[in-house]
Amino acid sequence: MRDPDPSVLRIVDELARQEDETGRASISAVARSLGLAQPNVSRALRVFEKERGVQIVGRSPSGSRLTDDGRAVASAGEPVLEAYRNLSEILAALRRHRSASVRIAASLTVAEYVLPPILLSFRRHRPDIEVSLRMENSEHVLERVRERGADLGFIESFERPRDVHYRTFGHDQLVIVALPGDSRAGGGPLSAEDLSQIALLVRERGSGTREVIDRAIPGGARVAAELPSASAIRTAAATGRAPAAISRLAVAEQLRTGALVELPLDPSVSLARPLKVVWPDGRMHEATALFLQEVLSAGRR
The missing domain is CATH 1.10.10.10 (Winged helix-like DNA-binding domain superfamily/Winged helix DNA-binding domain)
Incomplete structure (x- = not known):
């Protein structure tokens, strides 16, 4: 009974x-x-x-x-x-x-170089709302959002994400960097075919960074090593192990100081990528909506 x-x-x-x-x-x-x-x-x-x-x-x-x-x-x-x-x-x-907190999952590049100023600005405006951040590659971010393990996800992807809502809020540019003494630094622009002959330091499959470089090079990138983060790639590139495919945001300081140099690319080689924010179906909590508004406002500035 x-x-x-x-x-x-x-x-x-x-x-x-x-x-x-x-x-x-x-x-x-x-x-x-x-x-x-x-x-x-x-x-x-x-x-x-x-x-x-x-x-x-x-x-x-x-x-x-x-x-x-x-x-x-x-x-x-x-x-x-x-x-x-x-x-x-x-x-x-x-x-x-729950309504006074926001769970965020973000790709490593977005988490390290795009979100920090947005988080600081949001904290100043809404100190009452708790924001937690989890870093993983774009593929895993999408999985987490679909499973409702995150309220918002941040990814780098050309594809239209399935089973979630999304908005493009910005763009990022990959560059190919090497040590200043690399002979290709002073040469002519490299074509996609030229890049296919160069072993590169790259991120793992499933990351937005890897998606961009594999799309730009016929047959995908020739891999010198797969590394799990932009920081690891930057460090390996600085040792001269191999040129690296990496976000310009991640090597801005090294390019400024000359510790690394950007290899010239033919204009036909596109390494730009859109940055997307994604969220699951259903009613969005007020705190999540407020943070999303902060992100979109930052993208328009």
């Missing part, structure tokens, strides 16, 4: 309260008090009485009164209803906390 319906326990509890106050139990008054239709209240009581084999209300031309069994149910139901009220308060508190 299934557990008693809490809505019926509320009806019985209200009947007992009214009977204590007025000396009689009025189903119509209970219906008004609980905001229910009287026929629905009467039907719920009849179903409960039939299923449980007890009579809750004694009905007569002079009115209704709780039976002894009805009194016993009302008394036993009090702690159950109190537990439900406590549960409702806990759930409400969890919703309030």
Whole structure:
């Protein structure tokens, strides 16, 4: 037998309260008090009485009164209803906390070089909203958003993401960098065919960076080494291990100081990539909507 319906326990509890106050139990008054239709209240009581084999209300031309069994149910139901009220308060508190936080998953490049100023600006405007950030490659970010493990995801991708909403909020440019002494640094622009002959330091498959370089080079990049982050690629490039395909954002300081140089590319080689913010289907919490607005505003500046 299934557990008693809490809505019926509320009806019985209200009947007992009214009977204590007025000396009689009025189903119509209970219906008004609980905001229910009287026929629905009467039907719920009849179903409960039939299923449980007890009579809750004694009905007569002079009115209704709780039976002894009805009194016993009302008394036993009090702690159950109190537990439900406590549960409702806990759930409400969890919703309030949830609505005042934003879970973000972002590709490593976006997390390291694009989001920090946006996060700082948002923190100044809304210190009451907690923002958590998880870094992983674009493919894993999309998986996390689809599974609702993140409220917003940030990826680098040419493809239209499936099963999520998205907006393009900016663009990034990859560059091919090497040590200053690399003979190709002073030569003519490199074509896609030229790049296909050069072993490059690249990110792993599934990352937005790898997607760009593989699209630009016929047959995909020739790999000198696959590394898990822009920082690792930058460090390896600085040792002279091989030229690297990397976001310009990640090597801005090294290009400025001359620690690394950018190899010239033919204009036909496109290494630009769109930056997208994605979110799952369903209602978006206010805090998430506010952070999304901050991101889109930053993209327009």
